[in-house]
Amino acid sequence: MNIEEALVVLDTFLEHGLSDVQEIIFRQAWEGQTYPDIAESCGYDANYIKDVGSKLWKLLSQAFGEEVTKSNFRSVLRRRSLRLALPTQNNVLSEKVQIPTGLRQSQSTSKVKDVIPGSSLVIEKQQDRQTPVLNSDLLEIPGGSVPLNSFFYIERPPIEERAYTEINKSGSLIRIKAPSKMGKTSLMHRILAHAKQTGVHTVQIGLQRADSQVFTSLEKFLRWFCANVTRQLNLEIRLDDYWDEDIGSKVSCTLYLQEYLLEKIEAPVVLALDEVNRIFEYPEISRDFLPLLRSWYEDASELDIWQKLRLVVVHATEAYIPLDIHQSPFNVGLPIKLPEFSLEQMQELAVRHGLDWAKGEKGLEKLAPLLAMIGGHPYLVRLALYNLGNQTVSLEQLLQEAPTIAGIYSNYLRHHLANLQEHPELATALKRVVTSPTSVQLEAIAAYKLESMGLVKLEGNQAMSSCELYQLYFREQLA
Numbered sequence: 001m002n003i004e005e006a007l008v009v010l011d012t013f014l015e016h017g018l019s020d021v022q023e024i025i026f027r028q029a030w031e032g033q034t035y036p037d038i039a040e041s042c043g044y045d046a047n048y049i050k051d052v053g054s055k056l057w058k059l060l061s062q063a064f065g066e067e068v069t070k071s072n073f074r075s076v077l078r079r080r081s082l083r084l085a086l087p088t089q090n091n092v093l094s095e096k097v098q099i100p101t102g103l104r105q106s107q108s109t110s111k112v113k114d115v116i117p118g119s120s121l122v123i124e125k126q127q128d129r130q131t132p133v134l135n136s137d138l139l140e141i142p143g144g145s146v147p148l149n150s151f152f153y154i155e156r157p158p159i160e161e162r163a164y165t166e167i168n169k170s171g172s173l174i175r176i177k178a179p180s181k182m183g184k185t186s187l188m189h190r191i192l193a194h195a196k197q198t199g200v201h202t203v204q205i206g207l208q209r210a211d212s213q214v215f216t217s218l219e220k221f222l223r224w225f226c227a228n229v230t231r232q233l234n235l236e237i238r239l240d241d242y243w244d245e246d247i248g249s250k251v252s253c254t255l256y257l258q259e260y261l262l263e264k265i266e267a268p269v270v271l272a273l274d275e276v277n278r279i280f281e282y283p284e285i286s287r288d289f290l291p292l293l294r295s296w297y298e299d300a301s302e303l304d305i306w307q308k309l310r311l312v313v314v315h316a317t318e319a320y321i322p323l324d325i326h327q328s329p330f331n332v333g334l335p336i337k338l339p340e341f342s343l344e345q346m347q348e349l350a351v352r353h354g355l356d357w358a359k360g361e362k363g364l365e366k367l368a369p370l371l372a373m374i375g376g377h378p379y380l381v382r383l384a385l386y387n388l389g390n391q392t393v394s395l396e397q398l399l400q401e402a403p404t405i406a407g408i409y410s411n412y413l414r415h416h417l418a419n420l421q422e423h424p425e426l427a428t429a430l431k432r433v434v435t436s437p438t439s440v441q442l443e444a445i446a447a448y449k450l451e452s453m454g455l456v457k458l459e460g461n462q463a464m465s466s467c468e469l470y471q472l473y474f475r476e477q478l479a
Contacts, residue, residue, distance in 0.1 A: 003030050006077045013063040019138050020149055025053045029070055043147040139389050142382035146186040148193055151352060154345050159336055164194045166334045167270060170307035171300025173333030176314045179454030181379035182338045184314045188272050191312055201269040203232040208275040215282045222253040235264055250292050262308050272312040277452055280319055291327035316452035320445045340376030353389035373402050375467030383408060403472035413473050430455055431478040434471050439464040
């Protein structure tokens, strides 16, 4: 019995089939993978994978009427397949359509034949004609990057396709800009996954993971940077062979990449830099490092070796340090500014959360006040729909309590408030915004920092509150 035949057996016993996550766990457990291995390969939290796996074996135990575990499920399925007397050549077995992430399907009379890869089984599938409804037990708790195979990732066309096309080009540079929790890292991971499928190396440097001491000097930062890139390429760290204080850190770093790393690897490498805005707070580093990125991008037009390097730069706001326009990496390459969700995208995500009332024109009308309150901010939208999908709160109650300490956003808002209280100049600037009936002009650095937090939107030199939620909450808290 192979894995595809095992899945057919499951579908004859399970009314609703497996969810995407359950199938991933089932397939990789069939290959002998552990929960940590499965979590690492698909981008999920290990505890989440273990929890879903435990529920999967309980589900199968109920379906088969005997105890099923991660260690015995293969033998159980083999016994069941013998009892079913599975056909082996050109016979037809009725199978429900498998639909993503724990979705229930309606009955339909339309059928289509399909052949299981690697097997002689011919499957007659029921085609679902209705919008699937999610099993609320499988809702994902919002927070952090959206897993690569998540059913809850909403594309924002044509952004993804443009990024995938660009990253395939030699010497390319992609700049992803958006405030906090807007989906920058989720998109970056998908770009890296797409690139990996083409056979290139991928390296991800998260600047938020760097120790504070890394930012004490340009030399420490560049050595930390080079060491991280080297380790992810599985090469020996040879910094001292190329570092020369007489020629300086920037030249040493450039030679290390050019003469060692790029020469050593055969395939191109996609280097993704996440949370680049962190170095904006260290002008002595950012004034040198940002132009260095620009120089590597420009070197690709003159030197073939640099065409092997493709850059993805992720940042929350514009640089608020003075940079020569000809040295800034923020005005070259493909710029991607992530927008908020539209009302239609919010509706699509609501339906994926099993909210039947969100369907159709009436659903759009019901969701419109939510969009007005939270402005289509992806994290705020997902947090709302997660709670609505779990029926822990009604839409009316959610909207009424949203800007209060009793609402679902209280922890999120309190986190922002604590940051503002640590930076009185930002609190003062935001107070001006939320108490003004019109947009206001702010000092540049304060405006950029508030924008990176997602609290304000900038139009030219004018700032306004990002959404009604912030306007109401901070008007009260900063009074």
